[in-house]
Amino acid sequence: MTLFQLFLFLVAGVIFYLFFKQLFSGEHPKRGVDFEAKLPDEQIGGINRPDKTFSKPEVEPTRLEQLIQMADDAVAKGDMLEASKALQSALIVDGENIDVLQRHGYVMMQIDNLDEAKESFEKIISLDSDDDSAHASLANVLHKLGEEEGAVKHHLHSIELDPEYAPHHFNYANTLYDLGRKEEALSSYTKAYELDSTLEEAKKMINKLKGLDE
Known part of the structure; x- marks a missing residue:
């Protein structure tokens, strides 16, 4: 083996040693985990790359929530007929929702539909017998209906x-x-x-x- 061949052999040995040392040291980038965010999701990108910032989507109200809001807006304007329509639709979506039933009972009293008001408050009591407001409202309805003992x-x-x-x-x-x-x-x-x-x-x-x- 010539001196030049011996030199090449030593150089190759050093290169292989360094390569395998790096490979097994755990310091090389790993697929799938070569980047780890150090900031909350919404701050990724930040000042340097605002185009990379993640935004959080606005939560859309449910159909039931929309109908309740429509009813509340109508009551605020004094439009009990419109409120009644919205609440009737809400009851189709969820006929056992106490918030809807309370509003429905109130609106029915305002338009003198006492029988439906009575049904709404009785429904609430069947769902929650400890709802004191429902008992008081039902008492007022029964009084208007002439059912004094129940009132x-x-x-x-x-x-x-x-x-x-x-x-x-x-x-x-x-x-x-x-x-x-x-x-x-x-x-x-x-x-x-x-x-x-x-x-x-x-x-x-x-x-x-x-x-x-x-």
Whole structure:
């Protein structure tokens, strides 16, 4: 072996040594993991490459949410017929949605469709028997329908569920007053006013029942 051949052999040995050392060191780039983002997804690219920034898509409202919003907008404008149409459609989408049923009952009361209002509030109670607002609303509907025994029952149940809520006592007092039960009405108006002194109507009724009207 000539001196030149020996030199080539040594050079080749060094190259192979360096190649295999790099190969097995784990420092070479690996397919699929040669880039690891160091920033949150929405910041990839950042200032240097804004075209590479990832944006988050806006979440589109569901059809039910759209119908509820349509109903709320219609109520705000005083268009109860339009609100009724939107809520009827919402009930087709989900007939057991309490938010929809509450709105439907309210709108039906506004247009004097008391039978449907009654059905909505009864449906809510069947889904959640502890919904005090549904009991109070149903009591008001039953009173308008002349079903006084049921009205009193649901008024009392709403108060039992939330005794610190002044409107429950005030609504019950109104029913008692209409039934001619003046002493009981006075007691309930007084309780409502004790719980919420901003209820001016309660104060007026207290004065009226006590004969203190100006």
